[in-house]
Amino acid sequence: xxxxxxxxxxxxxxxxxxxxxxxxxxxxxxxxxxxxxxxxxxxxxxxxxxxxxxxxxxxxxxxxxxxxxxxxxxxxxxxxxxxxxxxxxxxxxxxxxxxxxxxxxxx
Amino acid sequence: xxxxxxxxxxxxxxxxxxxxxxxxxxxxxxxxxxxxxxxxxxxxxxxxxxxxxxxxxxxxxxxxxxxxxxxxxxxxxxxxxxxxxxxxxxxxxxxxxxxxxxxxxxxxxxxxxxx
Numbered sequence: 424x425x426x427x428x429x430x431x432x433x434x435x436x437x438x439x440x441x442x443x444x445x446x447x448x449x450x451x452x453x454x455x456x457x458x459x460x461x462x463x464x465x466x467x468x469x470x471x472x473x474x475x476x477x478x479x480x481x482x483x484x485x486x487x488x489x490x491x492x493x494x495x496x497x498x499x500x501x502x503x504x505x506x507x508x509x510x511x512x513x514x515x516x517x518x519x520x521x522x523x524x525x526x527x528x529x530x
Numbered sequence: 531x532x533x534x535x536x537x538x539x540x541x542x543x544x545x546x547x548x549x550x551x552x553x554x555x556x557x558x559x560x561x562x563x564x565x566x567x568x569x570x571x572x573x574x575x576x577x578x579x580x581x582x583x584x585x586x587x588x589x590x591x592x593x594x595x596x597x598x599x600x601x602x603x604x605x606x607x608x609x610x611x612x613x614x615x616x617x618x619x620x621x622x623x624x625x626x627x628x629x630x631x632x633x634x635x636x637x638x639x640x641x642x643x644x645x
Contacts, residue, residue, distance in 0.1 A: 424592075457631045459575075466638055467567075467575065472631040510575050514630040517589045519565065519577035 425449055427511050429522035437530045440501050444525045446494045446511035455515035458487055458496045462507045470509075471496065503529050532556040532634045534626045539639035546616050546643070552609040552626030552636060560584075560604040562629050566611050568622035569638075578624070579611065594620075616643045 426449040436442050446456065454474040459467040469478050471487035474494055484499040498505055506529045511522040538550040550566070565580040579590045579600040588600050599612040609626055623638040 455630070459632070461575075466625060466635040467632075468635070469631065469633050472633060478633070508574075512575070512577070512632060514632075517580075517587075518591060519580065519632075521567075521575045521577060524574040 424518065425452060425513055425516050425520050427513055427520055427522040429509075429511060429525050431525060432523065433526050433528070435528045435530055436501055438501055438503060441497065441499050442501060442527065443498075444496045444509055444511075444527075446489075446496070446522050448492045448494075448513060448515075451491045452513045452515035454490050455513055456487075456489065456494045457512045457514065458485075459510045459512065460505075460507045461510065467510065498527075501527075501529065505529070532628070534628065534634055534636035536624065536626050536636045536639040539624065539641045541642045541644065542616055543645050544617060544643055547612070547614045548616065548641060550611040550613065550624055550626075550639060550641070552611075554607045554609065554626075554628075557628070559602075559607040564602060564609045564629075565627045565632060566600060566609075567625045567627055567632065567635075568620075568641075569625070570619075570622045573622075576622070581609070613641070616641075618643050 428447045456474045458471040461467040475487045509525045533555045535553045566578040581588045581600045597615045601610045621643050625638045626636040628634040
């Protein structure tokens with residue numbers, strides 16, 4: 424099983440800050456890494472697919488990078504509405520796995 | 531508009547069975563891998579199972595293999611999850627999702643396993 428480890432587990436930030444969330448895979452997964460945002464009592468929503476491909480309707484302040492084992496989600500100029508949990512997911516292997524999640528709190 | 535609507539959740543006793551359904555619309559269902567993902571109360575996301583476009587390949591997380599069966603009916607645009615020998619640790623919201631990238635999610639359905 425491919426293990427995904429996110430860091431940090433928790434981010435407390437002020438509006439307009441820039442934050443990065445990292446996701447490290449236990450083995451190379453190429454670019455088969457996707458990022459999701461989940462707000463309380465809502466279904467997850469995809470932000471970035473295949474490491475760096477932005478999704479239609481997602482604000483441009485969200486971007487992704489990386490390949491192989493190390494990946495990053497960057498949120499530029501954080502807004503209050505970005506308070507949520509963020510998860511990475513790999514689809515490289517036949518059985519998928521998720522990172523443990525990163526909770527972002529807005530001060 | 532892509533829509534995924536789950537149904538079939540509820541309260542079941544340990545050892546019991548439940549069948550979840552997902553009705554898909556707004557896209558060509560038979561063109562996509564489909565998956566189930568779950569989330570236990572207050573916990574993170576867990577990938578559960580997926581199935582190839584024609585149903586010829588199916589994969590499961592170790593904790594449900596042998597107890598859960600994923601299937602699909604392309605004529606009815608529906609995804610199914612048959613859950614047997616349910617345990618307390620299977621209590622979760624179950625989501626139906628599309629494609630390898632999980633680019634669309636349903637609203638989720640709650641399964642509670644308790645006596």
